[in-house]
Amino acid sequence: MPDSLKDRVKAAAGADEPQPEPPPVTDLAVHDSARQWLLRRQTFFTDALPRHVDRAHFMAVAQARMEDLKKCTPASIHTALLACARFGLEPDGRQAAIVPYGDVATFQPMYEGYIELMYRHPRVDSVHFGWVRENDAWDYTPTEPSPRDFYHKPRVDLSDEERGKVILAYAFAWIDGRRSQVIILNRSQAEAIRNKFSKAYKKAESNGKRDSAWHTDFDAMWAKSAVLRLRKVVPTSTELAELLQADDDLDDAQTAPPVIRGTVITRDDQTATGEQPSTSSAWPETTQPGSATTDEAGEQ
Structure with a gap:
């Protein structure tokens, strides 16, 4: 059906109006370059993994972290990921984290990572960590024999908020079928450990940045x-x-x-002339947006 006179007049009037600019085209090469860098080096990380760790899953977790680390130098990311691989800890923020400090990616083992390594010992049957909240049922009598010395029953019918604030962290292990001593740490004791032993905390306090792990995630350090x-x-x-x-x-x-003892800069991180890897945070450029060169795409 032909347009009405009213529609034709409206269309003619709009022809002279400025048209909205099209949305910007995302250059996928900016994001792909970090991914390609990781894929080219994946054998260095997977070869360092213990046999029981799933290699494909480790690389998937590492790839998910690359977006947060794109401002870090490739050399520091290599060192941090190699440390994770060497200990068989996933950089998922639970077993281990890769924390950017400026343009430096830094390996940070977490409490679940320590539990994982303890559990690998053949004599250790299991390791348990928990939080005691204000309204939980619990009791600790160190003079009682194990396992009657410690009792904790959280209210599973309540939310964390309803259970109250955290008052204690505790951990124990079962070794050769027997339960170990229960380690109990309250908040003031955790703060005392921080104040006495953490050089990073003291430095972050003195320079005013307050960016140490104790500042940014106190509970994880507790x-x-x-x-x-x-x-x-x-x-x-x-x-x-x-x-x-x-x-x-x-x-x-x-x-x-x-200094992660036992980790080295691999030959893949050196130039053809034998120079050390660049400390620049710039990623290698790709030839086309969203794609790699034939050689890069074919490397595994």
Whole structure:
């Protein structure tokens, strides 16, 4: 049906009006370059993983983190991911985290990562961590024999808010069929540990940045402090001792990559002339938006 005279007049009047600009086209190459960088190096990370860790899942978790790390230098991301792989810890924020400090990606083991390494010891049957809240039913009598010395029954019919604020963190392990000593840590004790031992916390307080892990996620550090005390009553492995050392290195130099003992810069991170990897935060450019070169796309 032909347009009415009214429609034709309206269309003619609108022809001279400025048209809205089309939405900007997203250059997918900006995001793909970091992904391609990770895919080119995936064998270095997967080869470092313990046999029991699923390689495809580890790489999927690592790839999900790349968006948050795109401003970090590739060399620091390589070091942090290699540390995760070496200890078999996923960079998911629960077992381990990769924290950007400026343009430096830094490996940060979490309390679940320590539990994972404790659990790998053949004598350890299980490791448990929990929070006690104000309205929970609980009791601790250290003079009683295990396991009657500790009791905790959270109200599963209540929300966390209804259960009240957290008052205690606790951890214990079952070793050779017997329960270990229960480690209990209240908030003031966690703060005392922070104030006495954390160099990163003191530095962040003195420079006014307040960006240490104790500042940004106190509960996670509180939980890790409780689990770290548990290491004194569980069988110790070389792997656990090395993770503790890596954690200490991180606290000593939070504004620079920690020295992860046993990790090295691989040949893939060196140029053809043998130079060390660039500390620039710029990612390699791709030839087309959203795509890689033939060589890059074919590498695994």
